[in-house]
Amino acid sequence: MIKLNIPDMTCNHCSGVITKALNGLDPNIKVEFDMQKHIADVTTNKTLDVVLETLAAAGYPSTVVV
Ligand SMILES: [Cu+2]
Numbered sequence: 001m002i003k004l005n006i007p008d009m010t011c012n013h014c015s016g017v018i019t020k021a022l023n024g025l026d027p028n029i030k031v032e033f034d035m036q037k038h039i040a041d042v043t044t045n046k047t048l049d050v051v052l053e054t055l056a057a058a059g060y061p062s063t064v065v066v
Contacts, residue, residue, distance in 0.1 A: 002042045002051060003065040009038050014060065021058035025050065039065065 009015060015033045018040065022029045030043040040062075042051060048064065055062045 002044075002048055004040045004042060004051075004055070004062045005038055005065050006040055006055065006060050006062045007038050008060050009033070009035070009040070011035070015040075017058055018055065018060055021054050021060075022051070025054045 006014075006018065009018060012035075015035065018033075019031055022031055022042065022044070026044045026046050028044070029046075032041045033039070034041075044051065052062055052064075
């Protein structure tokens with residue numbers, strides 16, 4: 001599981017865009033959102049780099065929460 005901080009994610013519209021983009025990357029991806037903290041927990045067999053690229057391309061630059 002990858003824990004991501006997505007600062008520009010603020011509402012259900014944002015999470016919808018993000019979910020759609022990530023589903024395009026990996027149809028089996030699992031994403032859980034903590035909207036208040038701007039956190040998304042992502043489970044996928046894709047690499048971190050590809051996930052970050054996909055989110056940035058969708059307009060939601062993200063960083064990994066350590
Ligand atoms: Cu939004």
